[in-house]
Structure formats: C-alpha cells, structure tokens
Amino acid sequence: xxxxxxxxxxxxxxxxxxxxxxxxxxxAVLEDxxxxxxxxxxxxxxxxxxxxxxxxxxxxxxxxxxxxxxxGICLPLTDADMITSTHRGHGHCIAKxxxxxxxxxxxxxxxxxYCKGRGGSMHIADVSKGNLGANGxxxxxxxxxxxxxxxxxxxxxxxxxxxxxxxxxxxxxxFHEALNIAAVxxxxxxxxxxxxxxxxxxxxxxxxxxxxxxxxAAAYAMPGxxxxxxxxxxxxEASVAAVERARAGEGPSLIECKTYRHRxxxxxxxxxxxxxxxIEAWIARDPIGRFESQLVEYGIMTRDAVExxxxxxxxxxxxxxxxxxxxxxxxxxxxxMYVYTD
Amino acid sequence: MTTRELSYxxxxxxxxxxxxxxxxxxxxxxxxxxxxxxxFQVTGDLVERxxxxxxRDTPISELGGAGVAxxxxxxxxxxxxxxxxxxxxxxxxxxxxxxxxxxxYMLGGEVSVPVVMRFPAGSGTGAAAQHSQSLEAWFGHVPxxxxxxxxxxxxxKGMLLAAIADPDPVMIFEHKLLYKMxxxxxxxxxxxxxxxxxxxxxxxxxxxxxxxxxxHKALEAAETLAAEGIDAEVVDLRTIRxxxxxxxxxxxxxxxxxxxxxEGVKTLGVGAEVSxxxxxxxxxxxxxxPIVRLGGAETPIPYNPELEKAVVPQVPDIVTAARxxxxxxx
Numbered sequence: 164x165x166x167x168x169x170x171x172x173x174x175x176x177x178x179x180x181x182x183x184x185x186x187x188x189x190x191a192v193l194e195d196x197x198x199x200x201x202x203x204x205x206x207x208x209x210x211x212x213x214x215x216x217x218x219x220x221x222x223x224x225x226x227x228x229x230x231x232x233x234x235g236i237c238l239p240l241t242d243a244d245m246i247t248s249t250h251r252g253h254g255h256c257i258a259k260x261x262x263x264x265x266x267x268x269x270x271x272x273x274x275x276x277y278c279k280g281r282g283g284s285m286h287i288a289d290v291s292k293g294n295l296g297a298n299g300x301x302x303x304x305x306x307x308x309x310x311x312x313x314x315x316x317x318x319x320x321x322x323x324x325x326x327x328x329x330x331x332x333x334x335x336x337x338f339h340e341a342l343n344i345a346a347v348x349x350x351x352x353x354x355x356x357x358x359x360x361x362x363x364x365x366x367x368x369x370x371x372x373x374x375x376x377x378x379x380a381a382a383y384a385m386p387g388x389x390x391x392x393x394x395x396x397x398x399x400e401a402s403v404a405a406v407e408r409a410r411a412g413e414g415p416s417l418i419e420c421k422t423y424r425h426r427x428x429x430x431x432x433x434x435x436x437x438x439x440x441x442i443e444a445w446i447a448r449d450p451i452g453r454f455e456s457q458l459v460e461y462g463i464m465t466r467d468a469v470e471x472x473x474x475x476x477x478x479x480x481x482x483x484x485x486x487x488x489x490x491x492x493x494x495x496x497x498x499x500m501y502v503y504t505d
Numbered sequence: 506m507t508t509r510e511l512s513y514x515x516x517x518x519x520x521x522x523x524x525x526x527x528x529x530x531x532x533x534x535x536x537x538x539x540x541x542x543x544x545f546q547v548t549g550d551l552v553e554r555x556x557x558x559x560x561r562d563t564p565i566s567e568l569g570g571a572g573v574a575x576x577x578x579x580x581x582x583x584x585x586x587x588x589x590x591x592x593x594x595x596x597x598x599x600x601x602x603x604x605x606x607x608x609x610y611m612l613g614g615e616v617s618v619p620v621v622m623r624f625p626a627g628s629g630t631g632a633a634a635q636h637s638q639s640l641e642a643w644f645g646h647v648p649x650x651x652x653x654x655x656x657x658x659x660x661x662k663g664m665l666l667a668a669i670a671d672p673d674p675v676m677i678f679e680h681k682l683l684y685k686m687x688x689x690x691x692x693x694x695x696x697x698x699x700x701x702x703x704x705x706x707x708x709x710x711x712x713x714x715x716x717x718x719x720x721h722k723a724l725e726a727a728e729t730l731a732a733e734g735i736d737a738e739v740v741d742l743r744t745i746r747x748x749x750x751x752x753x754x755x756x757x758x759x760x761x762x763x764x765x766x767x768e769g770v771k772t773l774g775v776g777a778e779v780s781x782x783x784x785x786x787x788x789x790x791x792x793x794x795p796i797v798r799l800g801g802a803e804t805p806i807p808y809n810p811e812l813e814k815a816v817v818p819q820v821p822d823i824v825t826a827a828r829x830x831x832x833x834x835x
Binding site for chain 1: 564573574576584608610614
C-alpha cells in the first residue's frame with residue numbers, strides 16, 4: 164500500500180475526517196499553498212491590467228480559476244524535482260517557486276526577467292527551481308519531461324518530473340509518443356492534464372474521442388486518475404500518490420484535473436463558444452475560496468491570518484510591478500546573445 | 506598517433522565509442538540501434554560493449570524520441586539521437602526547430618542543449634522518394650542549430666567528436682553512399698572543428714564548393730579537368746551553419762570563378778547561400794564569370810536507377826559546367 168493511502172487509513176482510524184491535504188501537510192505548508200494561489204491569481208490580474216494599460220505587449224494566456232491544479236500538483240515536489248509547463252503556465256511557475264518580480268520583469272521585456280526579455284509570457288523558466296519552462300507549442304513539453312526523467316534514471320537520482328499540459332495537447336502526437344515511451348521505460352513522470360474543457364474554442368466533447376483524458380492512460384498501461392481540479396486537497400492527494408509511485412520506480416501516471424479558465428483563451432478571445440451561465444457556475448466553484456474556507460473551517464488559519472496573507476500578496480505584486488518598471492531594457496545590439504553557447 | 510584505414514561508418518562508430526568511454530553522460534538513442542546495429546550498421550555491436558541503457562532502442566516515435574533527447578540534454582546528459590533515415594526528421598521537426606534550436610535563446614541563456622542528431626541522408630540506394638532526400642538546407646535555415654556534413658572518414662570521426670563536445674545542438678548529415686568509403690583515420694581522440702571548410706585540392710582557374718558526396722565527385726571531375734589543362738580548386742564546405750565564409754571568399758578571390766555542387770534540391774539550397782554570400786562579398790569584384798550552381802533536380806528522388814542518377818549532379822555534369830565556366834561559354 165502506498166504511503167499516502169496508509170496515512171489516510173491511519174487518519175480515518177484516529178477519526179480524522181479532514182480533507183487529505185489538511186491531514187497530510189503541516190499548517191505552514193498549507194498556508195503557503197494558499198499564499199501561492201493568491202499570488203498566481205493576483206499576478207495574472209496584475210499582468211492583465213498591465214496589458215490593458217499598454218505596459219506589456221504580445222499576448223498572454225491566463226489560468227485564473229485553475230490555481231488549485233498548479234499548486235496542488237506541486238505540493239509534494241522538491242526543488243530537485245522538475246516540471247515542464249505550457250503556454251498557460253504562470254501558475255506552474257509560481258507553484259514551483261518563481262519570484263513574481265522576475266516574472267513581471269519578463270512580461271515587461273526587461274533584462275531582469277527570467278529570460279532577460281527574450282522569452283516573454285510563453286517561455287518563462289526557472290531551471291534553478293526545476294522548472295524547465297513554459298512552452299508555446301501545445302504538447303511540446305511532454306517529450307522533454309520524459310527526457311528529463313530519463314536523465315534522472317541514468318544519473319541514478321530519486322527525483323520525479325511533472326509534465327503539465329492542457330486538454331488540447333491530448334490530441335497531439337507528442338502526447339501519445341511521450342506517454343508510451345515513459346511507460347515502456349517505466350520512467351518517473353507524472354503527466355498532468357489540466358482539462359479546462361476547451362482547446363482554444365473547441366470543446367473536449369468535439370475534439371476528443373474518449374469522455375475523459377484519463378481514459379487514455381489505459382492505452383499506455385499506467386494509472387489514470389480524474390480529480391476535481393478546483394479542489395486543492397483532491398489534486399494534492401492524487402499528486403502525492405503519483406509522486407510516490409514514481410519515486411518507488413513503479414513508473415508514470417496520468418492525472419486529469421477537471422477545471423476551468425475564467426478568462427478567454429488569450430487576449431484575442433471574443434468568448435463566443437461558452438455561455439455566461441457556464442462561466443458563472445464555474446466561478447461559483449472558485450478553487451481559492453474553497454481552499455480558504457477549508458483552512459478556516461478546520462482551524463488551520465484564522466480569518467485575520469488569511470487577511471494578513473492577502474495583504475502580503477498585494478504588496479508583493481505591487482513591488483513586483485515597480486521592480487519590472489524600473490528594470491533596464493535589453494540593448495538591441497545584444498539581440499544575438501544566447502543563440503549559441505559561445 | 507597511429508592512422509589506419511576505416512570506413513566512414515566505422516569512423517562514426519569509433520567516435521561514439523570513444524566519447525562513451527570517456528564520458529558516462531554520453532549515450533545513444535534511436536530506432537533499431539541495439540542488437541540490430543542500426544539500419545546502416547553504424548552503431549553495430551556497441552550495445553554489447555555499453556549495454557542497452559546507453560545504446561537505447563526507441564519505439565518508432567521520431568517526435569517523441571527527439572523530444573526525449575532534448576529533455577535529457579538540458580538535464581545533464583549528452584544524447585546522440587540517430588534518425589534511421591534523414592527523411593524521418595520530418596516527423597520530428599517540432600522538437601528540433603521549436604525546442605532544441607530555440608530553448609537556450611528563449612530562456613535567456615539559462616540552459617544549453619548539447620544534443621547530437623545523426624541523419625543518414627542522400628540518394629543512390631534505390632530507396633526512392635521518402636528515403637533518399639538531402640534536407641540539410643532546411644536545418645541550415647534555423648538559428649540555434651549547427652549543421653555539418655563530413656565527407657571523409659577522418660572528418661566524420663573528428664567532427665562527430667567535436668559535435669559531442671559542443672554545448673549546442675548539432676545536426677550531422679551522413680551521406681549513405683559514404684558509409685562504406687574507406688579512408689585514413691587516426692586512432693584515439695581528435696576533433697575537426699565545426700565551422701571550418703577544407704580546401705581539398707588547390708587550383709587556380711575555378712573554385713568548386715561542394716558538400717558531402719559531391720566533394721568526391723568534384724575531386725574526380727577536377728582530375729578530368731586537369732587532363733584538359735583546367736586547374737580546379739575544390740573546397741569541401743563541411744559545415745553549413747555556421748558557414749566558413751573566409752575560406753570560400755579567399756578561394757574565389759584566387760580563382761575568379763565559382764561553381765557550387767550539392768545534392769539537395771537546387772532552388773533555395775546550400776549553393777544558393779554560398780552564391781549569395783560570394784555575391785555580397787569582396788570576392789564579387791574578382792569574378793570573371795557568372796556563379797554556377799549544380800544541385801538536385803526539382804523532383805522527388807525517383808526509384809529507377811538511371812532516373813535516380815539523373816536527378817543529382819554526376820561527375821560529367823561537373824566537368825561540363827566547369828569547362829563552360831572557364832571557357833566563358835556560360
């Protein structure tokens with residue numbers, strides 16, 4: 164029996180009926196998880212506002228509403244564990260420990276940004292924290308995650324790799340090839356599909372032959388788990404089990420987090436494919452409010468502590484935007500730097 | 506250092522074995538490279554020496570396999586990924602062009618991608634249109650990649666060892682008809698630099714810039730031309746990206762005539778780049794005639810052996826073009 168399950172059984176024997184995450188993780192870890200969820204939400208709202216004010220160019224893909232998935236999956240990870248992320252990756256980045264001021268700086272195209280202004284929203288990475296990067300290509304990060312897991316195996320380490328991707332990626336060849344290779348070689352990868360219901364405008368019902376992305380795990384002889392992606396505890400529980408399995412050398416898993424993006428696909432989205440009722444129903448199931456209520460209800464945090472945490476996040480966001488504004492622009496004469504390693 | 510005769514394929518195998526012996530991060534991936542030994546027997550028996558973990562058979566998944574190699578490269582390993590045929594790179598372009606080539610740049614220099622990809626390329630084996638292409642110019646068009654085409658066993662070993670030591674992604678195009686060609690190869694470790702062309706034959710009346718198997722055809726043509734009193738210089742380009750402009754410019758300034766010979770489709774190919782580079786350079790003022798290109802025909806590679814020969818430059822084509830160029834008939 165996996166350790167997480169054993170813990171759950173032990174907890175229930177002791178009459179602990181708290182949600183999994185609350186009994187499994189220390190209060191400080193849970194508080195930090197809530198802080199990260201706020202930070203993701205406020206970072207993206209700050210980025211959106213900066214875009215509206217013309218401070219950020221290009222486009223961005225917001226994950227507002229999907230925070231529980233990013234934070235819950237990363238809860239059992241260490242800095243030595245790695246992730247690959249997606250075009251909708253700000254949440255993964257923050258959940259893996261990135262600093263919002265350097266993320267803002269990247270949005271503003273500044274030299275202090277994670278990519279020194281060369282990457283922007285779709286390429287933020289923080290290799291020192293095991294984040295191998297967001298990716299502008301749907302499914303592009305999935306085989307790379309499998310390669311990172313192969314490195315772990317060949318270097319005889321005990322780390323794992325999480326590959327985040329959306330429901331759209333599950334119809335890319337890269338998804339299928341990568342899952343197959345990881346399964347054949349029994350590599351320590353956790354494939355995490357954040358199913359927000361739409362690949363841009365096309366619903367999973369119109370694009371995907373199986374009702375659940377997790378059903379596809381059967382084709383690659385790995386566990387496929389469906390969780391409420393807006394319930395941080397449920398996500399964390401699935402992640403803990405998959406991470407333990409991977410660390411034990413038992414191979415990859417596929418987790419499908421059913422969730423929703425409150426915003427459109429990108430800044431060009433006129434939102435013609437979703438109803439107002441559908442959006443409102445999902446906003447009512449906002450993952451941040453749910454987790455916050457659990458923490459207060461089970462006495463992990465007081466309302467005052469929650470309020471203080473929110474204020475800290477506000478300051479961090481405001482400071483981050485100021486840092487980005489004040490940072491230097493890259494020089495055009497340096498445009499060819501980093502093409503090659505010389 | 507002792508030198509002996511090895512085939513081109515043996516030279517590549519020896520380079521991989523030396524690198525794997527010296528550095529445990531180096532490993533091989535590809536389709537049927539283990540007990541089968543590779544479609545062209547380049548990996549041969551390396552699996553017996555280094556085991557299936559380091560001589561790793563992949564499923565027939567070019568995109569997935571290339572991505573795995575990229576992921577391993579950015580996380581501390583030195584993978585060498587063999588495509589069974591260079592044509593199959595078409596299945597993996599996403600990982601090569603969008604990921605391997607750009608990752609360092611997109612991430613602001615935070616990572617390097619030390620992956621080597623090997624591509625058996627070219628026509629002449631009767632394998633028809635999907636197993637005979639010369640697609641190296643495609644890759645030469647992508648900043649972030651290095652693209653090499655060694656023409657001799659000596660260079661194949663030395664350039665592959667340079668590629669393995671290189672921190673950036675290197676694509677090595679190996680002409681299949683060269684695999685069995687023998688030539689002197691020093692024992693032990695040595696490198697041949699990426700980005701340096703080699704003057705294979707000194708001459709005074711025209712420069713023939715050639716790549717891969719065309720280097721040998723150009724040298725053969727040069728002998729015929731010499732018998733007629735035409736003194737051709739043959740430059741083996743060796744690297745497409747980054748191209749060694751200095752060597753080509755110096756040669757054209759000396760000979761005043763340029764003939765480019767390459768197997769890839771003529772239009773928008775390697776010779777187009779060499780021609781434009783010379784036209785833009787100080788060598789332009791030295792030209793005594795038009796720049797001439799001999800490249801692959803504007804067709805897929807056909808199956809019939811006579812047709813197959815007809816669509817890529819042959820020795821008589823080079824002789825004729827050189828003769829016309831030097832005599833002012835072109």
